[in-house]
Amino acid sequence: MTTPLATGTLCIAGLGPGDAQLVTPEVTAAIEAATDIVGYIPYVARIAPRPGLTLHASDNRVEMDRARAALHMAAEGKQVVIVSSGDPGVFAMAAAVFEALEGRPDWQALDIRVLPGITAMLAAAAKAGAPLGHDFCAINLSDNLKPAELIEARVRAAAGADFAMAFYNPRSASRPHTFGRVLQVLLEACGPNRLITFARAVSTPEETLLTVRLGEATPEMADMRTVVIVGNSATRHVGRFVYTPRSAL
Amino acid sequence: MTTPLATGTLCIAGLGPGDAQLVTPEVTAAIEAATDIVGYIPYVARIAPRPGLTLHASDNRVEMDRARAALHMAAEGKQVVIVSSGDPGVFAMAAAVFEALEGRPDWQALDIRVLPGITAMLAAAAKAGAPLGHDFCAINLSDNLKPAELIEARVRAAAGADFAMAFYNPRSASRPHTFGRVLQVLLEACGPNRLITFARAVSTPEETLLTVRLGEATPEMADMRTVVIVGNSATRHVGRFVYTPRSAL
Numbered sequence: 001m002t003t004p005l006a007t008g009t010l011c012i013a014g015l016g017p018g019d020a021q022l023v024t025p026e027v028t029a030a031i032e033a034a035t036d037i038v039g040y041i042p043y044v045a046r047i048a049p050r051p052g053l054t055l056h057a058s059d060n061r062v063e064m065d066r067a068r069a070a071l072h073m074a075a076e077g078k079q080v081v082i083v084s085s086g087d088p089g090v091f092a093m094a095a096a097v098f099e100a101l102e103g104r105p106d107w108q109a110l111d112i113r114v115l116p117g118i119t120a121m122l123a124a125a126a127k128a129g130a131p132l133g134h135d136f137c138a139i140n141l142s143d144n145l146k147p148a149e150l151i152e153a154r155v156r157a158a159a160g161a162d163f164a165m166a167f168y169n170p171r172s173a174s175r176p177h178t179f180g181r182v183l184q185v186l187l188e189a190c191g192p193n194r195l196i197t198f199a200r201a202v203s204t205p206e207e208t209l210l211t212v213r214l215g216e217a218t219p220e221m222a223d224m225r226t227v228v229i230v231g232n233s234a235t236r237h238v239g240r241f242v243y244t245p246r247s248a249l
Numbered sequence: 250m251t252t253p254l255a256t257g258t259l260c261i262a263g264l265g266p267g268d269a270q271l272v273t274p275e276v277t278a279a280i281e282a283a284t285d286i287v288g289y290i291p292y293v294a295r296i297a298p299r300p301g302l303t304l305h306a307s308d309n310r311v312e313m314d315r316a317r318a319a320l321h322m323a324a325e326g327k328q329v330v331i332v333s334s335g336d337p338g339v340f341a342m343a344a345a346v347f348e349a350l351e352g353r354p355d356w357q358a359l360d361i362r363v364l365p366g367i368t369a370m371l372a373a374a375a376k377a378g379a380p381l382g383h384d385f386c387a388i389n390l391s392d393n394l395k396p397a398e399l400i401e402a403r404v405r406a407a408a409g410a411d412f413a414m415a416f417y418n419p420r421s422a423s424r425p426h427t428f429g430r431v432l433q434v435l436l437e438a439c440g441p442n443r444l445i446t447f448a449r450a451v452s453t454p455e456e457t458l459l460t461v462r463l464g465e466a467t468p469e470m471a472d473m474r475t476v477v478i479v480g481n482s483a484t485r486h487v488g489r490f491v492y493t494p495r496s497a498l
Contacts, residue, residue, distance in 0.1 A: 016273075019275070020274070021273060021274045021275040021278070022273050022274075022275055022365070023273070023274070024265075024270060024271050024272070024273060024367065025269070025270045025271075025272070025274070026268070026270040026271055029270070063495075087371050087375075088375070088379075089371060089374045089375055089379045089380075089381055089382060090371065090381060090382075091382075091495075094375070094378070094379035094382060094492070095379040095382030095383070095492050095493060095494060095495045096495060097379075098378055098379055098382075098487050098490050098492035099487075099492070099494055099495070101487045101488055101490070102487055105488070108487065108488030108489070108490075109488070112490075113375075114374075114375035114376070114378065114379065115375065116271070116367050116371045116372050116374075116375040117367075118273065118365050118366075118367065119371060122336050122338060122339065122365045122368060123365050125338045125363075125365075126336075126337070126338055126343075126362075126363035126364065126365040127363070129343070129347055129363065130337075130338045130343035130344040130346075130347055130363065131338075132338055132339060132387075133338060133339075133340075133343060133344030133347075134344070134389070135386065135387060135388045135389060135403055136386070136387055137384065137385070137386045137387075137407070137412060138381075138384065138385055138386075138387075139384045140383070140384060145495050145496040145497065146496065146497035147497070150411075150497055153410055154384055154410045154411075154412065156410075157406045157407070157409060157410035157412075158386070158406070158410070160406060161402055161403045161405075161406035161407070162399075162403075163386060163403065163406075238347050238348075238350045238351055238357065239350055239354070239357030239358070240357070241347050241350070241357075241361075243343070243344050243347035243348070244344060245344060245348055246312075246340075246344045246345060246348070246394050247394040247395065248394065248395035248396070248399055
């Protein structure tokens, strides 16, 4: 006679941009019920330690290892929560976990849930006003997982169809030129007067917000903690706010 | 001698897609501190009445009147919260409030804050898996405020650059043909095998989720409570989930 395994679960949870006031009750409840928290070091650092909870912090760029480790623990019967900043489905851990399920019907049968969070572009937009108040695109500028040509083609397509845009991961030390090139493409496609907002570390004590015209924008205005929002052709200032009108008539 | 006016505030708050577990503590605190709640009837109906709180529910398509009424009350010293479903900055009330600030420096000087919420496309994506796990566009299919040609041009541009897409307000009784036309455009641009997810009333008791191929999709699969998500060329099933791989290499 064998003892049946406990039923494990895996939640892929979004912690929002930083402020505890922006964490949903659903995510808070999942963390309270967890036996194991898995994630990138600075995100796991946001979880309060307590007896019965094991924290598994790992470095950046090991998303697949992290996903498999979490699935393995859930298969053992643990209550596992993978934490991402922002929303787990936007340039974060959810896609990595589903990739790790490929060819693993045993893991596919687990109780797996994605718990949404406040993603960085929407927290940044809220601080600035409503720059994403009309149709918009979200583009990851990291070229770790896609060619620079595809990034440029998407920026051109979005600008050509007059979408507002939000850029994640605009700049890192390992690829300092990508974002400068994107700014060039935008300047050609949108002209120097288009509004661009650099929102860094939104909702944390280090938050900064800067809106300039494209003609004044420089690559140094962004780093990896920055979300960049580019307005569409109608985006404008009103008082201290930036917004994109609802109408395109 | 005149009595100074009390300092009014206006919060433009996102209630998330429906489930109270998806309302941020920030929004809950703003509602608890409010004297007046303003919004579209079904959203105001989500706020519990209490002594000292006045609920101002209004019909759809009166966004500018609603924005001005809220600003007027805040200018009188009230603690006003405008409630939107989802995120207020995504096809909701924030842009209307900033529009109402045009030419009104008195209103521009008020304490106005946008409080982000879980927007419908991210709640829907979380239920389906991670269909927005790579670059994506959000497009409002309502043609109240923009010409149908612009909608079609944006859908073509997004499909041409291989973005995943999320569509808000896909279909209403007053414009039954827009969404059928969008499905035609998508079928031409993306082919019949592209995955499309219809997520209705996500996180409410009426929630339904349906993923089909574009070749099988019909306009009747959507109504005004539906968010539609179209994958990119790499979007696939794994087990019961739909996801878009992180890599485009």
